[in-house]
Amino acid sequence: MFQNSEESRTSLSEYGEFGLIDHLTSGFPINRESTVKGIGDDAAVIDHKDLQTVVTTDLLVEGVHFDLSYMPLKHLGYKAVMVNLSDVYAMNATPEQITVSFAVSNRFPVEALEELYSGIALAAKIYNVDVVGGDTSSSTSGLIISITALGSAKKEDIVYRSGAKVNDLLVVTGDLGAAYMGLQVLEREKQVFKVNPQSQPDLEPYTYLVERQLKPEARRDIPGLFKALDLKPTSMIDISDGLSSETIHLCKNSKTGVNLYEEKIPLDPAVISVCEEFQLDSTTIALNGGEDYELLFTVAQSDFDKIKGNPNFTIIGHMTEENERMHLITRANQKIELIARGWNAMGKED
Amino acid sequence: MFQNSEESRTSLSEYGEFGLIDHLTSGFPINRESTVKGIGDDAAVIDHKDLQTVVTTDLLVEGVHFDLSYMPLKHLGYKAVMVNLSDVYAMNATPEQITVSFAVSNRFPVEALEELYSGIALAAKIYNVDVVGGDTSSSTSGLIISITALGSAKKEDIVYRSGAKVNDLLVVTGDLGAAYMGLQVLEREKQVFKVNPQSQPDLEPYTYLVERQLKPEARRDIPGLFKALDLKPTSMIDISDGLSSETIHLCKNSKTGVNLYEEKIPLDPAVISVCEEFQLDSTTIALNGGEDYELLFTVAQSDFDKIKGNPNFTIIGHMTEENERMHLITRANQKIELIARGWNAMGKED
Incomplete structure (x- = not known):
């Protein structure tokens, strides 16, 4: 290294x-x-x-x-x-x-x-x-x-970003924030190495995070799983820039609002502990970290039975009327407007 | 400018x-x-x-x-x-x-x-x-x-690079070398400008060359012309790196040799005169200049009647047995082995 x-x-x-x-x-x-x-x-x-x-x-x-x-x-x-x-x-x-x-x-x-x-x-x-x-x-x-x-x-x-309907469930695969925290760990070790090139970093406690950053896997299993479940999402996007900006993309393309529940956002325990170590808010990381390459999609409420209890999926919110806007509902039950703060230096359309 | x-x-x-x-x-x-x-x-x-x-x-x-x-x-x-x-x-x-x-x-x-x-x-x-x-x-x-x-x-x-047969005619559209000489003119004016920023370059005599460099057009007319002539080339490639390297591509992919005749290479009069001005050999420029975006193709001898006299096409050679190798036949009737010396700094496969 x-x-x-x-x-x-x-x-x-x-x-x-x-x-x-x-x-x-x-x-x-x-x-x-x-x-x-x-x-x-x-x-x-x-x-x-x-x-x-x-x-x-x-x-x-x-x-x-x-x-x-x-x-x-x-x-x-x-x-x-x-x-x-x-x-x-x-x-x-x-x-x-x-x-x-x-x-x-x-x-x-x-x-x-x-x-x-x-x-x-x-x-x-x-x-x-x-x-x-x-x-x-x-x-x-x-x-x-x-x-x-x-x-x-x-x-x-084919599933576009634009098909979400009011009351559709907002669902995410896997867990979020790990790739970004892996990057933070690697950046820290780089600074340590600059000061002391003899140091041997112990990355073992951060294995999952570093792997999510250095060797992410695309969710190739998900389209097949949808087929097996006879489920077609109403809209879908991959999470490259962060949950917040991708949710906003779905809403804007579908002309809906959203209520996204902070307590539902799936976090790996390693993300929670390393966020504590770095004194970062894990929700902020999950919302804005990016590079998770999980899939974010919406399904009709009537398809709830097809996804409930499936370990690949977490229901994190539901779509609302467009004029109700896009909100994060915090653990304290506060409504905060969702804003996009992805990690990229410039925009990309896909 | x-x-x-x-x-x-x-x-x-x-x-x-x-x-x-x-x-x-x-x-x-x-x-x-x-x-x-x-x-x-x-x-x-x-x-x-x-x-x-x-x-x-x-x-x-x-x-x-x-x-x-x-x-x-x-x-x-x-x-x-x-x-x-x-x-x-x-x-x-x-x-x-x-x-x-x-x-x-x-x-x-x-x-x-x-x-x-x-x-x-x-x-x-x-x-x-x-x-x-x-x-x-x-x-x-x-x-x-x-x-x-x-x-x-x-x-x-669809026409691949690999279909040329022994005795097929080698044909090129348009004329060659102008884009490269346009670049030489522009480079010269840049050096003049560096020395004297007040100089107003007179590019009028070089209009055709500069246009070929700065605003090339792809030969969209050629596929339609082939259709109108009921002609399907046996192999084809576009000239981005120079006539020499593209001819070699056709030969290698088709497992043939070639005899390419220097006197047949189509040159615009402006290329000939600016090559004299720059003391460059116009054949070398046409062979290696690149960026002409003309099409180079082969047709069966039996299709000769379909292309003869067409101002879009110039027959510049014919394909030979692979073991006869690839040669330029000079005006002095010397056989010189074709070598690729394109203008790019690194290779590209298409």
């Missing part, structure tokens, strides 16, 4: 003009029936038959979205794919193909990019998506990764 | 976390029947019915692919779209949707991004594609643009 490996370095220039992407992508298999042509032509070719295609894209910038002093490149590659796939699952669709582009400065040896790609390849394998294209460029500073994911779903299965 | 406009500057931060992309993309209409959902959800949704989808992506990096001291932002936006659409046409497909992501440092005011987007919107309008998504981020330095294009075509119409 925090150490610069100098074992083997191959200069990017050794691969020449056209060799690098071939080198990096030669290991990517084609698995999906819909992938007619992957890497190696002007464009990939995808056969969709009677399904609808969803497409989503994310840009990850060094110094903004990740810090390589504690983010191993393999994890970064894996996470970059998760960020995209999470958006596809949030449409209740199945991801099928991704393209991966990056710009990189010459300070990165080829081995570093191989590490990055090994994480991308691992994610593609586990989540059964094909890497079908991309572009590489030098950069004047740092590493930038751009991933676009294509997914498919039957028209009638 | 080369002047920094300070008239009106809106800080990016004024738009807050989620406002900027909404602000920038609010003017993008949805035109394609296949676009079910554009910007505003986790992912765009595209309906493909019985067509195949092609997808291609490009990353443009300030200081590597463009220099804002002579590339107006509106032109940059337009060109970024052209670069992608050109790849779609090179599949003999019709572009339908694009996603546009960018990372930008705080030195850019909102007005600059609006300029960029106005060029993107203009290209989208003229070429009839929908902007269906994207992502924005701050960057630690400079501007990075990532565009992904989706297109469609009937399965039997």
Whole structure:
């Protein structure tokens, strides 16, 4: 951790003009029936038959979205794919193909990019998506990764942000705030390391939090679970920026208000204890922390029986009339207006 | 030219976390029947019915692919779209949707991004594609643009790089080398401007070259022309890196050699005269200059009648057996091995 490996370095220039992407992508298999042509032509070719295609894209910038002093490149590659796939699952669709582009400065040896790609390849394998294209460029500073994911779903299965109705239940998968607190732990250790490079951080008590930050998993299980439960959410979004801003997105797109209950927000015990250690309010962290990559969705009240008692789901509120606005109901039963304070430096639309 | 406009500057931060992309993309209409959902959800949704989808992506990096001291932002936006659409046409497909992501440092005011987007919107309008998504981020330095294009075509119409056969004719659209020489002219004027900021460059004699560099057009007319001629190329690629490297791509993917005739390479008179002015060899420029965004393709000899005399097409060579290798036949009738020396700093696969 925090150490610069100098074992083997191959200069990017050794691969020449056209060799690098071939080198990096030669290991990517084609698995999906819909992938007619992957890497190696002007464009990939995808056969969709009677399904609808969803497409989503994310840009990850060094110094903004990740810090390589504690983010191993393999994890970064894996996470970059998760960020995209999470958006596809949030449409209740199945991801099928991704393209991966990056710009990189010459300070990165080829081995570093191989590490990055090994994480991308691992994610593609586990989540059964094909890497079908991309572009590489030098950069004047740092590493930038751009991933676009294509997914498919039957028209009638796609869930938008805009379908929530008044009285629908607001439901979230998993638990919230852990990825953000993992980042806080890593940032603290980085500062300790700067002062004393000999220190050996004991991250064991923070394993869950650090894993949520460094190796998040997209909720691929949820669309299948909906199918098994014969349940179609009325609206859905993934939690990349924080529960608060995502809830606001659902409300604005659906033209509803919301009552969100503080006491219902699912928190892992590790989040609660590390929030105490850092003297942070765990509700604030869950609302604004982001990077949890859980799914937030609404279901009709009549579907309550399908989700009650399911350990994957927590009902955290219900939708109200638009003119009742968006509120957090605190443990003290106070109504506080919901505001978006995500972690990103700038906006993104998906 | 080369002047920094300070008239009106809106800080990016004024738009807050989620406002900027909404602000920038609010003017993008949805035109394609296949676009079910554009910007505003986790992912765009595209309906493909019985067509195949092609997808291609490009990353443009300030200081590597463009220099804002002579590339107006509106032109940059337009060109970024052209670069992608050109790849779609090179599949003999019709572009339908694009996603546009960018990372930008705080030195850019909102007005600059609006300029960029106005060029993107203009290209989208003229070429009839929908902007269906994207992502924005701050960057630690400079501007990075990532565009992904989706297109469609009937399965039997798609043309790959791999279908050329021995004795097929090698054909190119338009003329070559102008974009690169336009860049040389602009670079020269930049150096003059650095020495004497009062100088007013006279670019009139170089209009065609500068336009090819700053406002290239993708060959959207060519797939329709093929259809009208009842002609299907056996292989095709667009010329982004230079005639030499693209010819090599066709040969390697098709497992053929090639004889390419120097005297046949189409050059605009302006390229010939400015090459003399710069004391550069025009054949070298056409072979390695890049950024022409013309199409290079092969057709069966039996289709010769369909292309002969067509002012859009120039037959520049023919494919040979793979073991005969790839050669340029000079005006002096010498055989020189073709080598790839594109203009990019690093490789790209599409």
